[in-house]
Amino acid sequence: MGDATVANVTIRDAEAAHFDRLAADWWNPRGSSAMLHRLNPVRLAFLRAAIDLHWGGDIESATPLAGKTALDVGCGAGLLAEPLARLGAAVTGVDAAPGNIAAAQAHAAGSGLAITYRDGELAGLGGTFDLVTCLEVIEHVGDKPTFVRELARHLAPGGLLVLSTPNRTPTSRVLLVGAAEMVGAVPRGTHHWDDFLTPDDLRALLTDAGLRMDEPRGIAFSPARGFHLSDDLSLDFITTIRHA
Numbered sequence: 001m002g003d004a005t006v007a008n009v010t011i012r013d014a015e016a017a018h019f020d021r022l023a024a025d026w027w028n029p030r031g032s033s034a035m036l037h038r039l040n041p042v043r044l045a046f047l048r049a050a051i052d053l054h055w056g057g058d059i060e061s062a063t064p065l066a067g068k069t070a071l072d073v074g075c076g077a078g079l080l081a082e083p084l085a086r087l088g089a090a091v092t093g094v095d096a097a098p099g100n101i102a103a104a105q106a107h108a109a110g111s112g113l114a115i116t117y118r119d120g121e122l123a124g125l126g127g128t129f130d131l132v133t134c135l136e137v138i139e140h141v142g143d144k145p146t147f148v149r150e151l152a153r154h155l156a157p158g159g160l161l162v163l164s165t166p167n168r169t170p171t172s173r174v175l176l177v178g179a180a181e182m183v184g185a186v187p188r189g190t191h192h193w194d195d196f197l198t199p200d201d202l203r204a205l206l207t208d209a210g211l212r213m214d215e216p217r218g219i220a221f222s223p224a225r226g227f228h229l230s231d232d233l234s235l236d237f238i239t240t241i242r243h244a
Contacts, residue, residue, distance in 0.1 A: 023099030026077035063088030074137030164238035168196035
């Protein structure tokens with residue numbers, strides 16, 4: 001990818017540059033991406049349950065995605081793409097930041113994983129995929145309706161899309177934008193509260209793109225439990241999505 005004929009419609013150059021600067025530190029669990037490292041086990045648990053339910057596979061299998069293709073949109077340096085590959089999928093990752101892709105390629109090579117990585121607009125990537133993941137990404141894109149239509153275009157018939165994003169609530173404003181950046185849990189300038197979506201906002205975008213959103217689960221935080229799946233959607237939510 002990196003095709004100059006595909007104009008930046010969903011990528012915001014300032015956002016891409018922000019994450020480009022963080023690329024070298026992506027795999028450091030105590031670095032600038034520490035919150036993603038802490039979120040990842042919760043997201044993976046949700047994802048594994050969704051995969052087993054959607055395809056009715058063996059819940060004991062170590063490779064439930066064997067024979068399937070997966071696309072991780074906004075893949076960063078591969079924090080989700082690598083587990084997807086270990087689950088058996090033929091994985092492609094796409095990201096707006098070339099530095100992230102370089103870091104992802106280097107880490108995958110060191111881990112002995114064959115993952116295809118591309119930088120640039122999703123619209124520049126061909127093909128459809130059995131599983132599409134888009135976790136903590138849509139809040140960073142420019143033209144959200146176009147972005148969602150591209151997600152739909154890349155989802156194979158009968159496929160599964162899993163998406164997570166912060167909810168636009170007073171709680172997320174205080175904790176994700178205010179407190180998290182103040183104490184350095186996430187780098188300053190990472191989140192812009194006005195770009196957050198409510199579940200109803202997301203459902204409307206998905207419906208317009210011919211997709212059907214299931215009931216979302218919250219990703220909540222408490223000092224005792226850390227990040228965990230919850231019925232409380234006030235901070236962040238994750239959901240499964242299919243063609244309507």
